[in-house]
Amino acid sequence: MVGAFGGVGTTITLGLAAMARGLADRTGLVTALPPFRDLPLPEPGDFVVGGHEIRSTTFAESAEEFRRTSGVFDPAWIAACRAELDAASARVRPGPRLGLSAVVSGLADWAEARAARTARQAVDAIATDLGAFIASESIDHLIVLNVGSTEPPFPLGDVHQHWKTLKPRLDDASQVLPSSSLYALAAIEGGHSHINFTPSLGGSMPAIHELAQATGALHAGKDGKTGETLMKTVLAPMFAHRNLKVSSWVGHNIFGNRDGLVLDDPTSKTSKVETKDRVITEILGYKPSSIVTIEYLPDMGDWKTAWDHIHFQGFLGTKMTLQFTWQGCDSLLAAPLAIDLARLTDLEKQRGGKGQMRHLACFFKSPEGVMENDFFKQFDRLIDHVAKPQRP
Amino acid sequence: MVGAFGGVGTTITLGLAAMARGLADRTGLVTALPPFRDLPLPEPGDFVVGGHEIRSTTFAESAEEFRRTSGVFDPAWIAACRAELDAASARVRPGPRLGLSAVVSGLADWAEARAARTARQAVDAIATDLGAFIASESIDHLIVLNVGSTEPPFPLGDVHQHWKTLKPRLDDASQVLPSSSLYALAAIEGGHSHINFTPSLGGSMPAIHELAQATGALHAGKDGKTGETLMKTVLAPMFAHRNLKVSSWVGHNIFGNRDGLVLDDPTSKTSKVETKDRVITEILGYKPSSIVTIEYLPDMGDWKTAWDHIHFQGFLGTKMTLQFTWQGCDSLLAAPLAIDLARLTDLEKQRGGKGQMRHLACFFKSPEGVMENDFFKQFDRLIDHVAKPQRP
Amino acid sequence: MVGAFGGVGTTITLGLAAMARGLADRTGLVTALPPFRDLPLPEPGDFVVGGHEIRSTTFAESAEEFRRTSGVFDPAWIAACRAELDAASARVRPGPRLGLSAVVSGLADWAEARAARTARQAVDAIATDLGAFIASESIDHLIVLNVGSTEPPFPLGDVHQHWKTLKPRLDDASQVLPSSSLYALAAIEGGHSHINFTPSLGGSMPAIHELAQATGALHAGKDGKTGETLMKTVLAPMFAHRNLKVSSWVGHNIFGNRDGLVLDDPTSKTSKVETKDRVITEILGYKPSSIVTIEYLPDMGDWKTAWDHIHFQGFLGTKMTLQFTWQGCDSLLAAPLAIDLARLTDLEKQRGGKGQMRHLACFFKSPEGVMENDFFKQFDRLIDHVAKPQRP
């Protein structure tokens, strides 16, 4: 896990342990639904959790902070899973700081193991850690999952179009890739799986896709669809199917976790807002007036509250309104989806899959390689895919 | 139209005229969406509107009342379509009062043409009016559309199981059928099409279905899915597909049109509440705690406001909440769907269809003959059906 | 405390201990505001908590249950205050079951100390317990606080008009008084203070008020104004002062604590709904259409969610809407107000006060002896009262 000690990473780690111990049930896991029941998916106890971080803390500390500020996690479960939390903490390594945004750099308080001056040095440092993890834990399938802070938008250029043009530039000292892409590259170059749960760039560029074809690495992204955007991809099809004309869609989001702190930086926020706004236009086929805000309010903790106001026109020009308020705990919504993605990626590996996993679109706000944004059509595609005993 | 001068009937009549004159566009009509564009559907100007009523008024008066109390309908359109409204008003006949609920009887102020003492007399009186309408207007396909007030639940017995047992009982003076079923029977016995847009009984019984098989009458029902229930059949699948456990679903509805006045009678309300509650359980596969209220507030006019509070449990037992407020104008949501149903029924007639039209499930809260409640699956079925050039 | 182990009683007990230990600050206590700072009010550590119950449990168990179901109370505070909780639990006595409603009787699982067959026997049994508490704990001012379950409305008759007519009837076996009034009587007959924080009858009858005049007992009630009704008494004056005409006010309440379970019984609910509805009419000076529901949903725990929809008419007949959603934790809102009432009652005692304390109206939904329902005017009255060094 990239950004392991964050809210999502901590919830994944505690959640896997609590499920393995039979404390928690599987509510929230899509892969616990009937269509997935007979598939050879890895069980919670089969995962070995590790990762990279730039903040010096532990899963136990992070879980306790979460409980206190957000009122989540039964304290009895934290206590019962203490051994697993500590073991996982010991498997987290200090990550390189190259390519971090200014605001994330400001949070870094863990000394780097090896300072990297070029992308190549950073990728190699990460790869060395991944290799050591595989060796010491006898990992048979390594999945690198990005659950780190959101980065500002990173503009792609000609250099990112082909692996043969990108590869030599990794040795420059220039900022040719953001941090998230360095981790993606380390994974994919090594033939490991990579899942980008964040809106950051990660492996989303032709050059890295090309590399994945060559190494056979599985990959999927990006930006887990947890709350308000999930609602948008469910409700927008309803308006479309009823031929109700959406004249404006306003979405205001407030939340207070560390991701919010990072998003409070205007440049980081841009990537998130763009994604949230785009899906409506793509589903409706036209662009209604729209406003999207994401604001950081420390007192909200991990609780994301979204208020959406949808103004639509019905028959004979009649204006009507739908409003919704979503009060969800972000990390608790994200973590089971990330576990689902890991389980389904492993299934794909068992089936001999390679490259981009388009069938995982229903988990993402910006599903790579997929034009379909309607949640239910995306879900049907997943069901169809896993139901096939063999890949085509 | 049964209950022609009500909100839905008035909106249909004004709407068809306004579309035929090119004043109004087709927003709100499902059959105006791309998958329906090349089908031989009747155009707005092809319909000849008539009906039955028990209140003595006109479409023009009703439209004006609507405009004043609910702020809908451009006054310029009412004026421009005055000729069509008056012509349609002249085609509305006083309906028999037999089988009306007490509260609806209390609204009746139009003298009956022929007082019916038995169901058979009432059915024949209606059939006579239908025949006269067909003859005078040269109607080639008669569709009887129930947009009347909601009746109290009507318990079915053995007598309603077969046409041969029901038929002789029609001559009794006893209340063997409610008003809505008398109209359904008149239509179906005559081989005409019948659509029940209300939660009333109408033709929903084995005896009448059997009769429809014999006469070849097309029929579909019941209870148009306009607002809160539409939302329920869209959102419940989302929770199910994410394996989020809905612990309670509360839905409070307020509105102030004549339908609300009738529903304010507790016995009539029961039919509506049952339908609204049932769909969630059927989609989720378990029954969350639930509350549904429908309350009449005269000052709301035709504006139905629904507040829904959905309490759900996510990963690690975390409780979260979704609330929505739907502010829709009921008749303006219903009328285009009723027009869609009439257009699609005519298509079915052209294609040689007979009996129950299961492919219209997405328009109904309680789709007859269909177990599927997920709106999107219902919609896909409609699209598949109309896409086939021939019926199987 | 009557109904000591309930949510409010438990929160009071834990809260006093947590404040005395300096763990918790005084947020939520009105008497911690500047106008009260220099008054000789008792401090949290000055209170000795005891009471009556019919359920066999403890404050520690009840606090733990609360934490688990409603996510309130820092577990570290429960642990730190364990000694105070246990000591207080030991001071709670089993109460008589005479006069309990059927639904509350069904919750009773603690054997009565002395079965009472007449009101007099029950009052004397309670008085004996109160006397023993005063003696063993050296109490200098006993305040009986009713925080028990809501009773059904209890109709008053001629017998309740004068103490001389009520007194002899106490020896009958007939149900002359509900349970809440037996406790009120025991307190007031003994010259102790009595505060009714619930909508139950308690001491609200001329006969007991007369008795309080004679014994000099201080008393106040009834029904603590914690959430939705507080909002109503704040917002209704706003509409009145702007001459905006409220056409309808709808309030739907859902919650899941034990009080909700009791209110789920329709007869108990009536008292609560009446109070909530009345204040709006009294403030506005006319009665808008209104709906009030209170529904029990076990999954909500102590979290009361109220949705209010206020439809109002402005200038030139323009209809507008205000909606609010209140998500409050009922016991945590009630407990500090009950502590405020106890502190202010003690102040009144120090100042030589007797009988009805009308200046406490701002704490109650149905303030006894007071016609003013506007929260801010009630609050001003409290401030004026406490500012006077001498009573008039």
Add this chain to the structure above:
Amino acid sequence: MVGAFGGVGTTITLGLAAMARGLADRTGLVTALPPFRDLPLPEPGDFVVGGHEIRSTTFAESAEEFRRTSGVFDPAWIAACRAELDAASARVRPGPRLGLSAVVSGLADWAEARAARTARQAVDAIATDLGAFIASESIDHLIVLNVGSTEPPFPLGDVHQHWKTLKPRLDDASQVLPSSSLYALAAIEGGHSHINFTPSLGGSMPAIHELAQATGALHAGKDGKTGETLMKTVLAPMFAHRNLKVSSWVGHNIFGNRDGLVLDDPTSKTSKVETKDRVITEILGYKPSSIVTIEYLPDMGDWKTAWDHIHFQGFLGTKMTLQFTWQGCDSLLAAPLAIDLARLTDLEKQRGGKGQMRHLACFFKSPEGVMENDFFKQFDRLIDHVAKPQRP
């Protein structure tokens, strides 16, 4: 009226006529409440409406546009009051463009009567129009009411501190005053009354206050308190009086009238946001985290929807939430208050009042010369003031 053909100006003009004709009642007028009934206030028919504008249109056109886009105004009333609307339109003069913000300038399509190059020239041009209006209509009390578009914040300097320093600078070509202040100056220099219903600068500076002292002109401002801010000044005292700690207050506003278009310009928006934010801090006595947005969505018309999310902490650190949604029609809320202000200003004139009218604070978001922001305390002050037969 400055900005006469805007939404507020149009509603005032139509409203006065509709009330004078007995079509409309006085709902929404504070001065129609009992405490004001016996005061010698001018009646609707006593007002002669005129004004300045920069857009070339009429009250009748503006009213019709409003009806169409926002569903307000009974068309029968517009027709019935056509004569008054046309007469009033004829009394509106093209205003000078000097000192307009760029975005407002962009809306100007009415040729100036006299192009002004200096503030003095503009003030004199306005004064000439005012004088002509008084003469032709035999006005005995001229009240200049600013209901024009919101200006960007205008920084005050030393020059604005005293009339003797400001006066000579009026002859410069430099932008020493914004447009709103030119109108204020013309009014106050002439000894006429001035009311600033907008957040623009107007007469809010020591130099003009000093001048008002000298000429005896009555004045009040600024920024009419119509909707969300009214709610804030009602609810914030509730939290304060209950000692509930507000940790964050988020307010998102959307609307679509011309004022919104102007506010969409970021510099204009700043003045409005500052005011809305400030009141909470001043009432609570501390600054919670806060967010205020005002966004322009053309499809909303004159309907302002505000969603406020208030996160507060109660007893024992328990976090709770209040949310409200206000759906108000801005001009219809503003117009009656502006009429109230005119009526009360006339009363003050009759009583011999001069200078700043602090007792009108309850009508304003930023009441000049008044520290009190609590709506109910402001209202009490108004009632006290008008109840006095003589000024002190």
